[in-house]
Amino acid sequence: MSCATESGNCGSPAGQSDLSPEIWEKVKNHPCYSEEAHHHFARMHVAVAPACNLQCNYCNRTYDCSNESRPGVVSQKLSPEQAVKKVLAVAEKIPELSVLGIAGPGDALANPQKTFATFRMLQEAAPDIKLCLSTNGLALPEYVDEIVKYNIDHVTITINMVDPEVGEKIYPWIFHEHRRIRGHEAAKILTERQMRGLEMLTDRGVLVKINSVLIPGVNDRHLVEVNRAVKERGAFLHNIMPLISEPEHGTFFGLTGQRGPSAQELKTVQDECLGGANLMRHCRQCRADAVGLLNEDRSAEFEEVDEMQPIYDFEKRRAYQEKVDRERLAQLAAKEKAKELAIRENALDLKVLVAVATEGGGRINQHFGHANEFQIYEVSSISGKIATSFAGHRRVDLYCQGGWGEEEKLPSVISAINDCHAVLVAKIGACPREELRNAGIEPIDQFAHAFIEEGLIGWLSDYRTRVESGRIEHRPRGDASIRQGAYIAA
Amino acid sequence: MAYKIIASSCTGCSACEPECPNQAIFEKNGTFLIKPEKCTECIGHFDEPQCVAACPVDKTVIIDTAYPRYSA
Numbered sequence: 001m002s003c004a005t006e007s008g009n010c011g012s013p014a015g016q017s018d019l020s021p022e023i024w025e026k027v028k029n030h031p032c033y034s035e036e037a038h039h040h041f042a043r044m045h046v047a048v049a050p051a052c053n054l055q056c057n058y059c060n061r062t063y064d065c066s067n068e069s070r071p072g073v074v075s076q077k078l079s080p081e082q083a084v085k086k087v088l089a090v091a092e093k094i095p096e097l098s099v100l101g102i103a104g105p106g107d108a109l110a111n112p113q114k115t116f117a118t119f120r121m122l123q124e125a126a127p128d129i130k131l132c133l134s135t136n137g138l139a140l141p142e143y144v145d146e147i148v149k150y151n152i153d154h155v156t157i158t159i160n161m162v163d164p165e166v167g168e169k170i171y172p173w174i175f176h177e178h179r180r181i182r183g184h185e186a187a188k189i190l191t192e193r194q195m196r197g198l199e200m201l202t203d204r205g206v207l208v209k210i211n212s213v214l215i216p217g218v219n220d221r222h223l224v225e226v227n228r229a230v231k232e233r234g235a236f237l238h239n240i241m242p243l244i245s246e247p248e249h250g251t252f253f254g255l256t257g258q259r260g261p262s263a264q265e266l267k268t269v270q271d272e273c274l275g276g277a278n279l280m281r282h283c284r285q286c287r288a289d290a291v292g293l294l295n296e297d298r299s300a301e302f303e304e305v306d307e308m309q310p311i312y313d314f315e316k317r318r319a320y321q322e323k324v325d326r327e328r329l330a331q332l333a334a335k336e337k338a339k340e341l342a343i344r345e346n347a348l349d350l351k352v353l354v355a356v357a358t359e360g361g362g363r364i365n366q367h368f369g370h371a372n373e374f375q376i377y378e379v380s381s382i383s384g385k386i387a388t389s390f391a392g393h394r395r396v397d398l399y400c401q402g403g404w405g406e407e408e409k410l411p412s413v414i415s416a417i418n419d420c421h422a423v424l425v426a427k428i429g430a431c432p433r434e435e436l437r438n439a440g441i442e443p444i445d446q447f448a449h450a451f452i453e454e455g456l457i458g459w460l461s462d463y464r465t466r467v468e469s470g471r472i473e474h475r476p477r478g479d480a481s482i483r484q485g486a487y488i489a490a
Numbered sequence: 491m492a493y494k495i496i497a498s499s500c501t502g503c504s505a506c507e508p509e510c511p512n513q514a515i516f517e518k519n520g521t522f523l524i525k526p527e528k529c530t531e532c533i534g535h536f537d538e539p540q541c542v543a544a545c546p547v548d549k550t551v552i553i554d555t556a557y558p559r560y561s562a
């Protein structure tokens with residue numbers, strides 16, 4: 001029931017330089033672990049594990065797990081045989097596919113036979129695809145040996161608390177050792193098993209990422225403690241994601257009016273945790289059976305599992321990986337060069353957020369109106385040097401949908417990136433351009449098709465000059481809203 | 491008596507199925523059912539009926555009064 005991920009500016013896995021070579025090798029092509037990789041590689045999840053062994057107050061069991069897969073969405077349930085066939089069919093059409101995850105609906109380890117059968121068969125058919133699983137941790141200590149045996153090198157545990165007092169408010173019950181256990185006792189057992197499972201995995205060299213759902217008023221003050229506890233036990237990444245809660249999802253939190261956090265609240269907690277376990281900010285809480293790169297979901301193309309006759313082409317996949325390796329080197333070089341060019345002594349210190357429209361490949365290559373998600377970067381100029389770091393992504397409704405409804409969509413796009421000073425796009429129409437300007441966000445298309453970092457650094461360097469010369473005034477931006485609801489590509 | 495599953499509220503999640511000590515639970519058309527003649531209400535095995543304890547949807551697994559109480 002859990003899978004999510006990101007990179008902050010403090011020792012986070014933004015790139016190779018922050019990591020030991022051994023860990024970099026494990027994560028460099030994993031879109032959920034490396035912020036950089038998620039521009040080039042795709043993950044997919046298969047819903048082979050529908051059963052869960054506990055109840056979360058942010059979950060309505062009629063639908064998928066709302067932590068991992070978004071409320072209101074039902075994934076296609078597959079047998080292990082169907083799941084393997086589907087993965088091979090996707091790998092044939094989408095060479096970017098590098099990771100298969102089992103992550104809900106339900107808990108991968110509450111369905112151990114189905115989960116491990118899928119991994120075993122896939123490993124035989126496509127050994128170059130990495131495997132990962134997500135779990136709430138309750139059953140984890142029992143399955144550590146099997147996780148190691150199947151070479152699953154990434155595990156995600158959803159940990160929302162390390163204190164049963166907090167846990168009681170999140171988990172009404174667990175099913176453990178043939179009993180339904182409630183309240184304080186349930187939360188106590190859960191946290192003990194999560195911590196033990198985490199220790200056992202990191203002892204065996206398995207990379208472990210922690211997901212936490214930020215629930216304002218319940219665990220917002222407590223997540224710093226969670227961060228410390230998981231770091232002590234060797235967690236590789238900590239991903240703090242917003243509660244998604246709407247009454248129509250029918251979850252306990254949705255029905256009782258528990259709200260999710262604003263973008264600013266989320267960032268505040270994420271920033272408080274910097275310096276603890278590495279933070280991850282690029283997780284997009286995709287649905288459990290999502291397929292694709294970045295913000296795309298091509299799962300609709302792969303629904304007819306029983307009709308598929310996939311051919312697994314190692315050569316084609318290797319050629320793609322080599323191309324990506326070259327692009328990534330070019331991207332790194334472009335970033336270093338842009339940084340070099342922007343160095344200026346005695347320049348003004350600035351720190352702003354910038355939104356980027358991209359379809360992947362690490363470039364500014366999407367039309368403003370076609371973006372259903374923006375990547376948000378923090379760009380700063382400190383002592384004359386410009387630095388960039390990924391700060392998250394924001395989902396928006398498509399602004400441009402064949403000419404209808406556009407007028408109403410724009411304000412919601414603006415509110416989603418309202419904390420940004422600029423938005424970098426490949427192209428933008430005259431009308432939204434003006435609206436953005438009126439809202440105080442600069443629409444920038446002069447870096448169309450450049451690498452993202454080149455654009456960010458180029459824009460900030462120009463902005464810095466304009467502020468210094470007095471042509472414009474630097475003003476702080478407001479808060480932004482987090483869009484509720486299922487992420488489904490339009 | 492035996493337990494029964496209300497098909498209209500069963501999500502088909504399968505959480506109950508492996509928990510039954512008598513293999514009384516099976517899948518049909520995406521939801522799960524209990525074979526009443528195999529169900530022993532978990533008496534002698536566990537303190538609570540496992541299907542009820544495992545099911546995440548309230549009032550989906552209920553006692554079926556059409557069958558007499560199980561006696562070992």
Ligand code: SF4
Nearest residue numbers: 510529531532539541
């Ligand atoms: S009550 Fe026990 S024996 Fe009867 S169906 Fe449920 S789990 Fe099986």
Ligand code: SF4
Nearest residue numbers: 500501503504506545
């Ligand atoms: S646990 Fe409940 S919802 Fe799930 S399959 Fe069994 S009866 Fe249906």
